[in-house]
Amino acid sequence: MLRPRIIPCLLVHRDGLVKTQCFKEPKYVGDPINAVRIFNEKEADELMVLDIDATVNKVAPNFSLIAKLAAECRMPLSYGGGVTTAEQAARIVDMGVEKVAVSAAAITDPSLLTEMAALVGRQSVVAVLDVRKRSGLFAKGYEVCTHNARMTHKLDPIELAKQLQDAGAGEIVINSVDRDGLMQGYDLDMAEKFKNALKVPVTFLGGAGTLDHIGELVRKVGVVGAAAGSLFVFKGKYRAVLINYPTPEKKVELCRQAFEH
Incomplete structure (x- = not known):
């Protein structure tokens, strides 16, 4: 039976684990390998690791780091950052990574x-869309951006998501730029629009500050992936660094809420 997946998202910057706010000012919060070990102990559903340097710097994926992550990780692992060819994706999957994420x-x-799906299977192909509200006095709707929100694309986000789904993505991740790191809750209206438009599994990232925010998401849109960064690496109003994850009992409760949707 499908159920909501609760997914810690780790951002890697200069080989360290960082957290951003609205894609800016990365704050160092620790060693990514150590974080993986802790999430192993807490039996996380899945883990997403995104290298936020690779695409901006036009470099290939950090295969050395990927190998270390895959060797340590005891849960399904999704990796993104710098992937530009199907051959790179195949190499990453061969290392033991379940999913390869691509954006720009x-x-x-x-x-x-399409090429990636042919080599590694559609279930291992993830498309990530960084989405934010359009700016300007009379602007409405959302826009897609890449390169750590430095580049904007004149594409309708939902139509683009459908196109990527049809091209071969087995999962779509929608990352809210506006809510990144603010811990004030997911953009539920946006989440509902994407969930209703897509046939493949959808994961939402950006905004979660409490487990109640995850509960709100699954009550609003049903069975989805609920990804978060700050929620799982910070604790308390002073944002002290502490790796955490919900208990099995809490996960069961969140699952029940999704099926009440």
């Missing part, structure tokens, strides 16, 4: 997802 390269050329 897939937006530029959706056929990359």
